Amino acid sequence: MTQHGFYYDATRCTGCKTCQLACSDRYDLPTSYFYRHVFEYSGGDWKTEADGTVTTDAFVYHTSVSCNHCDDATCVKVCPTGAMHKDGETGIVEVDSNKCIGCGYCVMSCPYNAPTVDRDKGHSVKCDGCHARVSEGKKPICVEACSTRALEFGPIEELRKEYKGDADVAPLPSPEYTKPNLVIKKCVRSKASDDKSGTLSNRWEVM
Amino acid sequence: MEHAIATELPLALFTTLAPISAGAFIAIAIALFATELSEKASKLLDKLSFVPLVVLAAAFIAAFFHLSTPLNAINVFGGLGRSPLSNEILAGIVFGVILLAYCVIALTGKLNGAVKKAFAAVVAVAGLAFAYFIGMAYAIPTIVSWNTPLIPLSIIGFTLLGGGLLGTVMIATAGGMAEARKTSFKAVMLIVAVLGIALSIGSVWAHYVMVSGIETAVVSGSALASGLVVYLAASTACAVLAFACQCAALLKVDSPAVAFVGVVLMIAAIVIARLAFYAMQISVGL
Numbered sequence: 001m002t003q004h005g006f007y008y009d010a011t012r013c014t015g016c017k018t019c020q021l022a023c024s025d026r027y028d029l030p031t032s033y034f035y036r037h038v039f040e041y042s043g044g045d046w047k048t049e050a051d052g053t054v055t056t057d058a059f060v061y062h063t064s065v066s067c068n069h070c071d072d073a074t075c076v077k078v079c080p081t082g083a084m085h086k087d088g089e090t091g092i093v094e095v096d097s098n099k100c101i102g103c104g105y106c107v108m109s110c111p112y113n114a115p116t117v118d119r120d121k122g123h124s125v126k127c128d129g130c131h132a133r134v135s136e137g138k139k140p141i142c143v144e145a146c147s148t149r150a151l152e153f154g155p156i157e158e159l160r161k162e163y164k165g166d167a168d169v170a171p172l173p174s175p176e177y178t179k180p181n182l183v184i185k186k187c188v189r190s191k192a193s194d195d196k197s198g199t200l201s202n203r204w205e206v207m
Numbered sequence: 208m209e210h211a212i213a214t215e216l217p218l219a220l221f222t223t224l225a226p227i228s229a230g231a232f233i234a235i236a237i238a239l240f241a242t243e244l245s246e247k248a249s250k251l252l253d254k255l256s257f258v259p260l261v262v263l264a265a266a267f268i269a270a271f272f273h274l275s276t277p278l279n280a281i282n283v284f285g286g287l288g289r290s291p292l293s294n295e296i297l298a299g300i301v302f303g304v305i306l307l308a309y310c311v312i313a314l315t316g317k318l319n320g321a322v323k324k325a326f327a328a329v330v331a332v333a334g335l336a337f338a339y340f341i342g343m344a345y346a347i348p349t350i351v352s353w354n355t356p357l358i359p360l361s362i363i364g365f366t367l368l369g370g371g372l373l374g375t376v377m378i379a380t381a382g383g384m385a386e387a388r389k390t391s392f393k394a395v396m397l398i399v400a401v402l403g404i405a406l407s408i409g410s411v412w413a414h415y416v417m418v419s420g421i422e423t424a425v426v427s428g429s430a431l432a433s434g435l436v437v438y439l440a441a442s443t444a445c446a447v448l449a450f451a452c453q454c455a456a457l458l459k460v461d462s463p464a465v466a467f468v469g470v471v472l473m474i475a476a477i478v479i480a481r482l483a484f485y486a487m488q489i490s491v492g493l
């Protein structure tokens with residue numbers, strides 16, 4: 001198996017959410033959920049010094065994340081039916097809609113907010129790494145849509161070799177939990193996942 | 208809480224009715240071990256064995272409403288051992304099958320003496336095991352607010368008190384309460400009720416304190432929990448009243464009505480506590 005995964009460059013991303021919308025458009029998703037989310041993490045403050053000058057440590061940065069097709073995927077572990085499974089060739093985590101009962105256990109357990117149970121479709125849905133496009137030799141639609149070239153997709157070992165980096169970035173959970181196949185190039189303001197100084201500022205948009 | 212009511216009501220009902228069904232045979236087994244019931248009471252009690260089965264069926268029907276495609280439910284054993292949900296459902300089905308076997312054999316009139324006592328004890332143990340697995344279904348490492356032994360402990364508390372009350376209703380309806388009260392049944396069931404109320408209320412509030420201390424980038428546990436205090440207080444009030452009903456039934460009242468009121472109060476107590484529990488879901492991430 002050649003495990004596939006995503007690369008995300010926080011130094012390029014402007015938080016425009018084109019990736020998110022291109023994905024929704026490609027898969028004709030309803031407005032109630034996304035496969036890809038752009039999380040906005042912000043914090044810090046202004047401080048007035050004794051001499052009247054003002055300094056700030058205010059920060060904001062974005063992280064574009066879909067399913068990370070994790071090595072230790074909690075969604076796969078907890079799924080009672082085996083519907084949530086890893087593809088033997090690509091390591092992509094996919095839903096077998098013929099098996100899924102729509103119990104939502106994968107949704108609850110995923111700390112990246114990746115799957116959703118679509119009650120109209122009757123099963124769990126999420127990013128499948130644009131399996132069909134990739135098998136035609138194309139890139140996932142989010143990767144192609146990004147105007148700043150902040151996303152990349154491919155065999156994760158190659159991405160790790162080329163870009164270095166890990167997924168230890170707030171507000172994402174510590175990568176220890178599910179071992180995501182996600183390489184992030186951090187920006188100057190990026191904080192580690194255990195950071196407590198900021199909040200998810202676009203919560204209502206992405207949760 | 209509104210979101211939990213809108214989305215998790217079927218699961219709240221399942222995790223309310225299932226423990227009540229699972230605990231009824233704790234009372235029945237204790238009664239059979241402690242008391243020589245009259246033949247009439249014993250026969251009637253055998254017929255009433257179907258009551259927890261009906262409650263269990265209602266619990267599973269409620270759970271089905273939670274699923275998007277219940278028709279695929281045959282696949283739920285695919286995750287046995289790996290998925291806590293598969294384990295929970297298997298434990299429920301094992302309990303249901305043992306309970307059904309008890310009911311059917313008891314109805315033929317062939318279940319007597321030591322065999323009957325042992326069988327009732329097996330049903331009670333299977334019920335407790337089911338209660339444990341219901342609680343363990345929420346022990347997921349990525350959900351920081353649920354991954355605690357307080358959850359199975361609370362479900363076991365609901366099972367002891369709620370199930371004990373249902374068993375008391377059955378024994379009283381069968382006309383066996385006056386006899387049972389003269390034996391060690393009374394003292395042992397009082398201990399079960401005290402344990403039940405202590406675990407129900409204790410774990411629910413300990414969980415509240417735990418959640419209040421969790422802060423993530425997405426959720427402030429203290430803000431979340433403080434919004435739920437009034438619901439937890441209402442649940443506690445119902446549980447305390449249910450406990451009082453059980454004490455009255457065990458100490459004094461022969462009619463099943465008071466224990467029945469206790470069951471209704473306990474259903475209210477558990478449903479509210481369970482909805483608050485679902486509202487207190489906090490991920491380690493997003």
Ligand code: SF4
Nearest residue numbers: 067068069070075110
């Ligand atoms: S990101 Fe979530 S849904 Fe995707 S593989 Fe990891 S745990 Fe599963």
Ligand code: SF4
Nearest residue numbers: 079100101103104106
């Ligand atoms: S919703 Fe479907 S894929 Fe998710 S855990 Fe339940 S059965 Fe598995």
